[in-house]
Structures are given as structure tokens and as C-alpha cells.
Amino acid sequence: MKRLLAISGLLVFFAGGALAADGKALVGKFKCADCHKMQGPAVKTIADVMKRKAPDLFYAGSKFNRDWLVKYIQNPTKLRPGGVVYLNHIKLDGDQDTVGKVLKCASKLSAGDAEAVADYLMTLKDPDMKTGVFKPGKVKKARAKMVMLKKEACNACHMFPKKGGGVSCPTFEGIGSRLNPDWMYSFIKNPRKWDPKIWMAVRDFDDATLQLMVNYLSSLK
Numbered sequence: 001m002k003r004l005l006a007i008s009g010l011l012v013f014f015a016g017g018a019l020a021a022d023g024k025a026l027v028g029k030f031k032c033a034d035c036h037k038m039q040g041p042a043v044k045t046i047a048d049v050m051k052r053k054a055p056d057l058f059y060a061g062s063k064f065n066r067d068w069l070v071k072y073i074q075n076p077t078k079l080r081p082g083g084v085v086y087l088n089h090i091k092l093d094g095d096q097d098t099v100g101k102v103l104k105c106a107s108k109l110s111a112g113d114a115e116a117v118a119d120y121l122m123t124l125k126d127p128d129m130k131t132g133v134f135k136p137g138k139v140k141k142a143r144a145k146m147v148m149l150k151k152e153a154c155n156a157c158h159m160f161p162k163k164g165g166g167v168s169c170p171t172f173e174g175i176g177s178r179l180n181p182d183w184m185y186s187f188i189k190n191p192r193k194w195d196p197k198i199w200m201a202v203r204d205f206d207d208a209t210l211q212l213m214v215n216y217l218s219s220l221k
């Protein structure tokens with residue numbers, strides 16, 4: 001019995017390995033790198049950020065939840081209402097800003113290909129990111145909203161479910177399904193570590209505030 005388990009474990013291991021290798025080939029075949037940066041490091045000048053067509057994927061394995069990836073790359077939706085770099089899409093209409101046409105993700109993989117590509121993307125991890133940092137606890141919704149809406153005005157840039165918000169960056173709707181909480185913690189704490197010239201707010205949050213916010217964001221499924 002033990003031996004059988006060991007053998008089937010090995011099979012699963014090989015199947016997983018083969019899938020990730022297939023996934024890498026599929027990323028090449030479907031030309032994901034025409035729009036996405038698949039290899040680090042991140043760009044280091046504002047001019048290069050302005051030229052960005054699509055989000056960086058070279059640390060996808062640290063950033064995303066695998067289940068979300070599998071669904072998204074079969075049927076992508078709009079996550080950034082103002083496009084990847086909103087300054088490239090904003091039109092001034094009288095004194096009202098409107099968003100012009102934004103580029104959508106071109107990925108339209110079959111379910112099988114999506115599993116393989118997700119396996120491959122999940123291997124793209126940043127070895128420096130600490131894991132097990134996020135402590136799941138009771139979601140203190142009212143307090144989190146106090147901090148994020150009243151005190152820090154995260155909604156100047158991000159959309160909150162039902163509340164609305166800015167269009168210049170990813171929506172918080174469904175963010176808990178999308179993102180790995182340890183990555184959220186790291187990104188909110190130090191966005192420039194991931195993307196040196198990104199216009200995400202840099203604040204000096206203590207651990208308790210980061211846990212409060214990431215617990216709330218993780219609950220937005």
C-alpha cells in the first residue's frame with residue numbers, strides 16, 4: 001500500500017511537472033509576451049511604465065490564486081476600468097474625465113490549456129517574498145472601511161464594491177478571489193519593491209493595520 005501511494009505520488013508529481021512545461025510552451029504559442037513582461041526585473045523609469053501594455057506576469061506565482069488564474073485566462077474580464085496606464089486613456093471632456101477605449105486581455109485558452117498555463121504561471125515566484133505573513137482573522141469590516149475610505153482614501157484610485165471609487169488602478173471587486181494575501185500584504189507595505197515607478201500610494205503602515213486591510217480585502221470574493 002505504501003509503495004502504491006509512493007508510485008501514484010510520483011505520477012502526480014510528473015504530471016504536474018509536465019503540465020507546467022506545457023504551460024510554458026503555450027505561453028510562447030499564444031504570444032502572451034507580446035503584451036505581458038514574462039521575465040524580471042520590473043522596468044525602472046516612468047517612460048517605460050507609460051509604455052506598459054499589460055500587467056507584469058513574471059511574479060504571477062507570488063501574486064495570484066491559482067483557481068482565479070485558471071478561470072481568468074479562459075475568459076478575461078476588465079479589472080482596470082481606466083486601462084493598465086490610465087493616463088494613456090483619459091480624455092478631458094469639459095471638466096469631466098472620461099476613459100477612452102482600453103486594451104483587453106487577449107487570452108482565450110481552453111480549459112485544459114488554462115490549467116497548464118496556470119501551473120506554469122504559479123512557478124513564477126519571487127523567492128524574496130515572505131510567505132505565512134498574513135494572519136487570517138475576524139474581518140473587521142467597519143474598521144477596515146474607516147481606515148481605507150475615510151483615513152487613507154484608497155478609493156481615490158480603487159473601486160470598492162457598492163461604494164465605487166477611482167478608475168486609475170485595479171478594482172477591489174473580487175480581489176479576495178484574485179490575489180494571494182501574502183502578496184497583498186507585501187505590495188501594500190512596499191509597492192515600489194514590486195514596481196519601482198508605480199503610482200500606488202506609499203504609506204508607513206504597521207503590521208496591525210496591514211492585517212486589518214488585507215483581511216478585509218481577502219473577504220471580497
Ligand code: HEC
Nearest residue numbers: 030031032035053054055073078079080103104105106107
Ligand atoms: C494584446 C495584449 C495581451 C495579450 C496577447 C495577452 N494579454 Fe493578458 N492582459 C492584457 C491586458 C491589457 C490586461 C489587463 C486587463 C485589465 O486589467 O482590465 C491583461 C491581464 C492579464 C492577467 C491579469 C493580470 C493582473 O495583474 O491583473 C493575466 C493573468 C493575463 N492577462 C494572462 C495572460 C495570458 C496567460 C496570456 C497568453 C495566453 C495573455 N494574458 C495575453 C493584455 C494581453
Ligand code: HEC
Nearest residue numbers: 055084152153154156157169170184188198199200201213
Ligand atoms: C494614487 C492612487 C492609489 C491610491 C490612493 C492607492 N492605490 Fe493601491 N494601487 C495603485 C496602483 C497604480 C496599483 C497597481 C496598478 C496595477 O496593477 O495596474 C495599485 C495596486 C494595489 C493593490 C494590488 C491590486 C491588484 O489587483 O493588483 C492593492 C492590494 C492595493 N493597491 C491596495 C491599496 C490600499 C489598501 C490603498 C489605501 C491605503 C491603496 N491601494 C491606495 C494606486 C493607488
